Amino acid sequence: MTDLTSMTIAEAKAGLANKSFTSLELTDAHLAAMEAARSLNAFVLETPDQARAMARAIDARIAKGEGGPLAGIPLGIKDLFATKGVRTTACSKILGNFVPPYESTVTSQLWRDGAVMLGKLNNDEFAMGSSNETSCFGPVVNPWRREGSNTTLVPGGSSGGSASAVAALLCMGATATDTGGSIRQPAAFTATVGVKPTYGRCSRWGIVAFASSLDQAGPMARTVRDSAILMRSMAGHDPKDTTSVDIGVPDYEAAIGKSVKGMKIGIPREYRLDGMPTEIEKLWSEGAAWLKAAGADLVEVSLPHTKYALPAYYIVAPAEASSNLARYDGVRYGLRVPGRSIGELYENTRAEGFGDEVRRRVMIGTYVLSAGYYDAYYLRAQKVRTLIKKDFEDCFAKGISAILTPATPSAAFGVGEKGGADPVEMYLNDIFTVTVNMAGLPGIAVPAGKDAQGLPLGLQLIGRPFDEETLFSLGEVVEQAAGRFTPQRWW
Template sequence: MSALTALTLAEARDGLHARQFSATELTAAHVAAIEAARPLNAFITETAERALDAAAAADQRLGRGEGGALEGLPLAIKDLFCTRGVATTAGSRILDGFVPTYESTVTARLWAAGAVLLGKLNLDEFAMGSSTESSCFGTTINPWRRAGDATPLVAGGSSGGSSAAVAAGLCLGATGTDTGGSIRQPAAFTGIVGLKPSYGRCSRFGIVAFASSLDQAGPMTRTVRDAAILLGTMAGHDPQDSTSVPAPVPDYEAALTGDVRGLRIGVPREYRVDGMAPEIETLWQQGVAWLKAAGATIVEVSLPHTHHALPAYYIVAPAEASSNLARYDGVRFGLRVPGGTLDEMYENTRGAGFGREVKRRILIGTYVLSHGYYDAYYLRAQKLRSLIAGDFAQAFAAVDAILTPTTPSPAFALGENSDDPVAMYLNDVFTVTANLAGLPALSVPAGRAANGLPLGLQLIGRAFDEARLLNIGYALEQAAGPAPKPARWWEAA
């Protein structure tokens, strides 16, 4: 491993400005790390040549004392963001051959700030999953293994390529998207930081749509500071997304004082679920103790509709997905499988192009939206969303943020949850509420399970209160101490 790939994004930024190394050296070190890490299957598309060209241009700007906030910093992008001239797959056969002619707003902002694209990262097909096992490009392997056990584990999902790449030091940071936990769960499974911002904080323009009322883009990084830096560039109003909120973007990095004295942190009793591993409960109590020691006040709160969140999500998300994915028709882009009639061509294309999990969700979505069922399912689920959002509004009258575990378990083995869709969905039990309520939520690595695997704690905040949320996360990170890094077994593989 090169010393340059061990840097945090903030350290690399400062090193570039101090001319301790060049952007070209920094990018070349990451390109080499990516080549050595192919057994992890984190990347779908590598763009080494483009990266080195961009790094050379960044070096010129840095040499003139110019450059943006992310000048010369190599990042990788979940393959759900459209990147002009670089294939974008959403992990699906149905986008076979698709090369966008436009750029997503979030990635355009990163490149305008000087960041360097290393490549596109693996994900569950259309971001539907919690393990990247539904990707048509194969499963991403977690850089972490259980102590003394070489069984391959999943890196979480849907942003599993992003989590693996960041944890393995293949990029300084990555983008993810989060519809029900797809940034936070993989972050927890790989011992990194993942932030789902408030709905409307980052533009959804140019991101392949899954469930439009829930989807949000966010940063995945090795430290809270790095997440604050990336969010500062990713966030902001975009007229091309009608749900993008025209609110100013604060200086998130400047908010990281680590001072949480006087803040009130809620602990929701409903998040103590049956079958939760005892080490998760221990971790949670540890988080409570850390924040208390840092001067925060701990308050027990109640979010009484929590146990309805997951079933409501599994109505809203498939319903919106079935509508969004109607655009994959074999006419305008991607795969086309011929048929005798137009309808046959649609059916053949979609039958061959979509994988099992995506078909399942489109079928569920079509069913719950079909004639006579709309009120019983979709409308009822939207009402449950109101109740869940109301729970949070009530809690936030008394507290500044809410602390929970991120996941009910550490990373699991490939195939372990794939027989039963509902068992897989339970991965999202702690994360899905923030999506339904539109709130920001941050996962911070906070400890390890008995088997050595990383575990995460989640902080949920008020809408558009990311600055405070990141600062509380920073305090947790400081209390937990330096996050351990995985052994680099793949370099010997």
């Protein structure tokens, strides 16, 4: 049955349509793979009984010719998405054993289209982290290893469980969220494809909030085509989310293989950082050459406010987090640690329920929103955000179709290697990704090569608002040129 887990979503859809195997067989194969890979800690909750029940129901629908676009495809769900009747914790102690009585819009659309839920995937606590080491369930392990080394590597964050599970063939695709790079960075670290859609393209309703003006749900999969298939089901207008945009959802899969001839691809000079590893520089040049060979035109562009993006992001995101996380008070749901007064109950619950990184960001956020510092920090960061957005608008106004950049400043690093003494060291991992969230634009990370130690590296393409189709077309060019990478099984 193991060969069933190595198929792409597109291949599995064809196999199910041809009745080569059933959804139940496909689901069982993935459940067995999950059981054998528990050392990766990718899943925080497995739902085998529910998965098999869903698979049987889908098989019955397929037999009647009623299967949807994802009929029978087993997926993993990031533990930030509310799943009705299934524990949802955001990988934080403060949510305890919270079982939502409702389903997030994104997951309800996946079930509507026939997908099967295998379980809930690990992530950084409240999505705050770049390595999946802040989860209350412990760190996720990257299925990739450096050549000749047994060092345990991080899969990136916050969607580390999604990235690790997809790369290790434990699920055919996964939901993820991206606030500052939480889809694209782990995708680059694990040789998977991650898409951060335009802000407002996918509903945020039923997703545990981190920073409401930055959060966006998106797919992680093994190929560009698979991510396009998932994205079509995940996207769409939702009246329950006031930031959801009411525009039609195109057939993203149809964009795969479309000619990119004549497209102008921007190469931003500000992304050439001092001390950038030569292998990242080389990868970037190779990616540009592949797009040029496919008929695209390369144009150097300027995004002058890029250097302010990271500091501005780490003011805006914690500010919104401190506001969003105020609801976790031990009164209505989740963890409750008693105190002698209501104030003490709040303090005790939050002290025990929130991890170090969440506490750090809540305190930063509360500080920059305080009366004495609001103008100096938060207001100024919002002005910088407007300038970052204008940089991109100016580029696109000159006929640029998409912008090509590295996805990360390095390959995956070891568990415990970064951020211990200096949290900023960890924050710097987001240097190439946060601008996209600050401007609300779509971005895709595609595997593009390996470093000297055999670890995967990714390239990022940034698109115009609501023009994910162009990203899928360009991403497929990179994928075809680079080939696909899978980790050697050791777990």
